[in-house]
Amino acid sequence: MSGPQRPPVLADVAERAGVSAMTVSRVLNGTANVAEATRTRVEQAVADLGYRANTAARTLAGGRSRTLGVVGVETPYYGPSSVVFAIEAAARASGHAVSLVSLQRTDAAEMRAALDRLRLAHADGVVVLAPISAAVDAVADLPPDVPHVIASADPTAGLATVAIDQAAGARLATRHLLDLGHRTVHHVRGPRSWIDAGARASAWRRELRDAGRPVGHCVTGDWSPHSGYEAGRRLAADPDVTAVFAANDQMALGVLRALHEAGRKVPDDVSVVGFDDTPESAYYEPPLTTVRQDLREVGRRSVELVLAIIAGDAAEQHASVAPELVVRGSTAPPP
Amino acid sequence: MSGPQRPPVLADVAERAGVSAMTVSRVLNGTANVAEATRTRVEQAVADLGYRANTAARTLAGGRSRTLGVVGVETPYYGPSSVVFAIEAAARASGHAVSLVSLQRTDAAEMRAALDRLRLAHADGVVVLAPISAAVDAVADLPPDVPHVIASADPTAGLATVAIDQAAGARLATRHLLDLGHRTVHHVRGPRSWIDAGARASAWRRELRDAGRPVGHCVTGDWSPHSGYEAGRRLAADPDVTAVFAANDQMALGVLRALHEAGRKVPDDVSVVGFDDTPESAYYEPPLTTVRQDLREVGRRSVELVLAIIAGDAAEQHASVAPELVVRGSTAPPP
DNA sequence: CGCTGCCATGGTAGCGCTAACATGTAGACC
DNA sequence: GGTCTACATGTTAGCGCTACCATGGCAGCG
Structure with missing residues (x-):
């Protein structure tokens, strides 16, 4: 009857190309030297048959699984x-x-x-x-x-x-606020156990120190908008706060809301920077300045x-x- | 010298248990009958040796890859x-x-x-x-x-x-609003190409029809908060709108903001229901009534x-x- | 011209496991 | 007691591929 129901195996390719199985394997893996003409013939046979190497067999025989x-x-x-x-x-x-x-x-x-x-x-x-x-x-x-x-x-x-590079991101955010003319920057950081949270917080602190500025408040959140809101309420109560760097966009959202409720306008009275560039952050009110992570x-x-x-x-x-x-x-x- | 650097294989287990490789395989796969005593002996040998079946070999020989x-x-x-x-x-x-x-x-x-x-x-x-x-x-x-x-x-x-069950979810949302006494419910739906968006929209429509209510406006968004905001602005302009069902929480967030800006209080003037129960939605202002998908x-x-x-x-x-x-x-x- | 060395290729022997069949044992039933 | 059946286990033969070593051919070289 008709063609092979069973998918072609390496031996089928070898037969069709008129070479040994080993040579086909070599072509497939690009190991060792194979004459140009032979290689072409094998590749043609592979294409003709629609051959796909069997992963399990390769892994078993060769040790590599790809x-x-x-x-x-x-x-x-x-x-x-x-x-x-x-x-x-x-x-x-x-x-x-x-x-x-x-x-x-x-x-x-x-x-x-x-x-x-x-x-x-x-x-x-x-x-x-x-x-x-x-x-x-x-x-x-x-x-x-x-x-x-x-x-x-x-x-x-x-x-x-x-x-x-968390440190670079945190410094970018902090520097941006300083460059705008803010005297210092306050920080809403992420939880202690998170590596990124610590890295962002220490880079924020370092940037301020390097610039010879006083280090602002550092409030710890848990990444949630709610924790950002709580932090924002505390910061909003202090009239000296004009710049806040939140360690992620969700907390920044909470800060925005808290400031809004406290009647402090963003960005006129207080500037806020987030971190992440989530899809939503461009649609916040106002659209959020943030640090994009690729x-x-x-x-x-x-x-x-x-x-x-x-x-x-x-x-x-x-x-x-x-x-x-x-x-x-x-x-x-x-x- | 010491034990085997090479991890144990099935044959090692067989030898230690004093049975054939096949019997070990049967114990491992739970196929066919194996005497209770033999099974125990094999399991002991497996445990002693810390034997793990080789996936590639199993796949190659048996056809199943797990x-x-x-x-x-x-x-x-x-x-x-x-x-x-x-x-x-x-x-x-x-x-x-x-x-x-x-x-x-x-x-x-x-x-x-x-x-x-x-x-x-x-x-x-x-x-x-x-x-x-x-x-x-x-x-x-x-x-x-x-x-x-x-x-x-x-x-x-x-x-x-x-x-x-998108339909059930959409009906729950719609019915909840009707049960509260709203005359009808308006909808912010997701994009045409999305299956879920269509399912939610038609169930919303059906629920209203079944209840003999007029069918409210249906505005199409793209799941983003921004599109929800746009839709919300349109709905806010209509004083008859008292209940909105948004097809996801992000759009519901946009609706909330638009209503807020239009001076319409949620939930006093307008009720809003979302869909998804994202981690954020409990922290929206006000916390969002929504449909939780497990x-x-x-x-x-x-x-x-x-x-x-x-x-x-x-x-x-x-x-x-x-x-x-x-x-x-x-x-x-x-x- | 005979040796070395390199290149292209082939043969063989598994990798570790399981399907399929074969064997051996014990009880069931007439 | 002998055949039948059911069950527990063993034997054989690969699954499809690649490592390893072997082979043959041909250029280079003294």
Whole structure:
């Protein structure tokens, strides 16, 4: 009867091209030397047959799976999905599949279990999304069985990391407000356990010190708009406050509302800067000046780095993605 | 010297337990009958050696990979990440790994390529997150090579689906407003191409018709707060408008702002209901009455259904998750 | 001209597991 | 007691691919 119901295998390609299976394998993997004519013939046969290499067999025989693992931390605040999707896109571009594992908690045991699952899935490398210090610590404690990269963490000795340059972003925000003429800047920071929150807060403080300015109030929130609102009420009560830097856009939203209720106009009386550039922030009232993080770039660079580590030619263990200040309507010179 | 550097394989377990490799395999897979004593001995050997079955070998020899594929559509509005994470959690609970592929566009070619990639990854089954009609159509056109389930789509002939019962949610919202005494309800709907938007809009209309009420205005937004704001300005201009049902919380936020600016108090003058119950909505001013979608449950049920289809004992091709009305401060009887 | 060395290719032997069949044992029933 | 059946287990043969070593051919060289 008709053609093969069963998908073609390597041997079929070999037969059609009139070469051995080994030669086909070499062409497919680009290893060793193959004569130009032979290579062309094999590639033609592959195309004719619509051959696709069997991943399981490749993994079993060769040890490599062309799969990257991603460990995601499940949280309603952080936007890990864009990083995950960016990782997937970058991995796809390099011919890798993506295996996903998520963490309910971020203790060492869960992290260990997650990495174990990815080893079971034969992941060639792993990208860990670890916005919380405890998660980084958990990874640091693990033996590096599988090459891994931590995304969104500060450069740490012994760990490969990729992150938004939080310090640069926080300094951009603070400097922008100082440049407008504000005497100092007050800060609504994120929770203690979050790496990014700490990085933003200390860079804010450093920028003020470097500029020889008094350091403003620092109120701790939990990333939620509500916590921003609470912080905003406290800051609104102080007439000296003319500039606020909130560690994320959601808290900035809360600050905006609190200031509005207190009758202090933004940006005429008080300027507000956020961090993240969420899709909503351009529609806030007024549109929010904020620091844009290119999370897609973080994903891309993470894949790049983990592939370099796998290949054994990672020149640099840390990659940093520059954030960008987006000036909108919530900042102006002080009254 | 010391123990095996190489991780233990099935043969090691067999030897230690004093049985054949096949028997170990049977114990591991729970297939066929194994004497109780033998099973215990094998399990002990597995535990002693810390044996983990090799996924690649299992897949190659058995055809099953214990991997589920997820096709995600990348969009800033929909919250697919919670569904993805829920799928991962459910898959993990059933002993499956998760392979992720994302779509930049939602045409048939991209969808085909995505499913092809997952077939290459030997996915036993696939869950497609397809909030846009075009994506569903693309799947419907494909041969069902691999068992698949569409999440967040209306029940469609020939396709297995799991979805929030959008109609029930929209009716809950509408009925709540009618029950409070409003004469009719106006609607800010989502974009045409989105399945959920259409489902919510027609259920809103149906509920009003069933109640014998006049059908209010229906304004189309794009899910963004800005579009909600625009819609809200139009509705605010009409003094007869006392109740608005927005198809998502972000647009509801825009409506709230527009009403506020127009000097119409919420909920005293106008009641507003959203849809989604995002983490922020409880912190809006006033806190938003909305329809909660249990997206985690959608993920869980999707995995359940696709596993049932794989096993060949799917009693029902469609699963529906009931939404829930969350009454907060944005709704009250009409003035 | 015979040796070395490199290149292109082939053969063989698994990687670790499971499907399919084969075997052996014990009880059931006439 | 013998055949039948059911169950517990073993044996064999791959799944599709790649590592490793072997082979043959040909240029370079003294």
